[in-house]
Amino acid sequence: MxxxxxxxxxxxxxxxxxxxxxxxxxxxxxxxxxxxxxxxxxxxxxxxxxxxxxxxxxxxxxxxxxxxxxxxxxxxxxxxxxxxxxxxxxxxxxxxxxxxxxxxxxxxxxxxxxxxxxxxxxxxxxxxxxxxxxxxxxxxxxxxxxxxxxxxxxxxPSHVFLPYMKLGLNRQTGFSWFLTSWKALDDPGTGNFSCRIDPTGYPQLILYKGNVPRWRVGSWTGEKWSGVPEMTRSFIFNTTYIDNIQEISITDGVTDDTVLTSMTLDESGLLHRSTWSEQDKKWKDYWWAPTEWCDTYNQCDPNTNCDQYDTKQFYCKCLPGFEPRSNQSWLLNNPSGGCISKRPNAMCRSGEGFVKVSRVKVPDTSMASADLSMSLEACAQACLNDCNCTAYASANELTGSGCVMWHGDLIDTRTFANTGQDLHVRVDAIELAQYTQNSNRPSTKKVIVIVVVSFVALVLLLTSLVYLWKMARKRRERSRSLSYDLGDTLNPNEFDESRTNSDLPIFDLLTIAKATDDFSLNNKLGKGGFGAVYKGKLTNGVEIAVKRLAKNSGQGVEEFKNEVNLIAKLQHRNLVKILGYCVKNEEKMIVYEYLPNKSLDTFIFDDSKRALLNWKKRFEILRGIARGILYLHQDSRLKIIHRDLKTSNILLDVDLNPKIADFGMARIFGQDQNQANTNRIVGT
Structure with missing residues (x-):
């Protein structure tokens, strides 16, 4: 041929x-x-x-x-x-x-x-x-x-993780997909840093320097890596995680192919997520790691918890049931050697139990075992029956199911500010009793409050009846000055700053001032007809939005009273949640949950942000608004017409879920009422 x-x-x-x-x-x-x-x-x-x-x-x-x-x-x-x-x-x-x-x-x-x-x-x-x-x-x-x-x-792959690319391991062939950094900005040769999935024990993603772990991204928790609290369900990415007998891998798809985004492992050993901004003509990083002191692998050595949010003490703390290996080193803020069991011979006896450590990145899972079909209750019992089990946690944060158990030392545990998993650490009977006693004992702050209140009450009892009468009269006058009748809207009990509604807490003015840094311009989110809105952060880490009524805005007083009494009675996923209010002299404020993506108009009227709203997301936003309106008009205990529905009053949470806000101009209808007259023109 x-x-x-x-x-x-x-x-x-x-x-x-x-x-x-x-x-x-x-x-x-x-x-x-x-x-x-x-x-x-x-x-x-x-x-x-x-x-x-x-x-x-x-x-x-x-x-x-x-x-x-x-x-x-x-x-x-x-x-x-x-x-x-x-x-x-x-x-x-x-x-x-x-x-x-x-x-x-x-x-x-x-x-x-x-x-x-x-x-x-x-x-x-x-x-x-x-x-x-x-x-x-x-x-x-x-x-x-x-x-x-x-x-x-x-x-x-080289140093960039693109959408639809894999990171992981083929369990059958041993072939691995992983990132490696460049040597330098001008040298794309294989550098010192790599990011790959370690399949030993319970699989986890680790950033290495050479062959030594530098930062443990963590194990998969159902929607994110345990070491990346910022990694939430996103409207940009469709993340697929696979863990079966064939392979273990993760792939990030994108819901909108016009969005250019990638994750890069740079020559300095930083992982960062970037998105191309067509408006600014440059790449914008919106996440990078490792950056914090506690990110460094095993920073505090074994059986410790690295908590850099406790500024009053050394960042490294022993986990429950453990104590420093060297007290002298720890007094010098040197965690060398980590922590050891207080009573190693007392373990695996009757009366044992677990102490929960919250908001943590769970320990290194390379020496852990996992059963994804087991319930958390069964997991606790299985760990208790195994003398070598030192801790357990849920494998899936979304469902609260699955079981991960640790055997031996607990390595590289750290605390996060607002999120994380619960780690249940095994302790002996003596330690368990101490933790139980401490949890039932009133806190020092509570004791101080009780003493102060008792002392004040004693002083008040010793004062004259005339003084008490004057104080009562002033309180009544102030209550009358703040009381109101909503007329065509609502007739609640009189509005009194001295009363505490269990459904609507009263915030102290000093608390709000501290949370907003004295209403700093840097925390100002926007300004409306009746005042400004500020971002704040409470001492417990909860982020808030504070609507502060302008002192010279006489028109807004009625709307303020209406909103405080009305929105407290509403509970729906597509309505903004009110956390409380504050009335002090001329100050009138409402405290809401903080929604990081602001209002819908900031997306619609911004060229770069508008591109992020594909048709699927737009439909979801419209459907959410419709659900909220249906609830107000039909399903809530009160039949409510908003009367001021516009894009600036539609707020978006971190996943772009819509929440209807600003009920200052809302009006209540009777259940059988289908029309009414208004005394003035309002809203849109």
């Missing part, structure tokens, strides 16, 4: 892949060995599509060394996402990026005597394969007949 000539389909594929290049490249067919070549004669492109470009590049405006890589097509600031020959640069101004006779993609020196890089696959002939630069940024070598991907760049 005569040998078949090269198939023209292969030639056409490569011709189309460089159709935008013009004369910068030549395509040659060497009939002696059936090799199709794309020969580079300068710093030009090999292939491009609407999202990504494959080509030769150099760094720092130099001509050598040269690399073959992939970068974003439409971004003026060249951002390299993958490098083929990162450790074998081309020290010449030209080279050959070719599909050889064996079906491999190969990078040759100009003389074609040395292969600097190859896909290194086993294929019979290049007649059977095609090469494609996909819109995801993946360079794929595809078998024609079966359309099977034989090799792809996504299997060999």
């Amino acid at each position: 005569n040998p078949l000539p090269p198939k023209p389909a292969v030639f056409l594929l490569l011709l189309f892949s460089v159709i935008f290049v013009g004369t910068h490249f030549s395509i040659a067919i060497d009939t002696s060995n059936s090799t199709i070549q794309i020969i580079n004669d300068g710093d030009h492109l090999v292939s491009t599509n609407k999202n990504f470009t494959l080509g030769f590049f150099s760094l720092n405006n130099s001509t050598t060394p040269r690399y073959v890589g992939i970068w974003y097509s439409q971004i003026p600031q060249r951002t390299i996402v993958w490098v083929a020959n990162r450790n074998q640069p081309l020290n010449d101004t030209s080279g050959t990026f070719a599909l050889d006779r064996h079906g491999n993609v190969v990078l040759f020196t100009p003389t074609q005597t040395i292969s600097l890089w190859s896909t290194n696959t086993t294929i019979q002939s290049n007649d059977d394969v095609s090469i494609e630069l996909q819109n995801t940024g993946n360079l794929a070598l595809i078998e024609r007949q079966s359309e099977k991907v034989i090799w792809q760049s996504f299997d060999y």
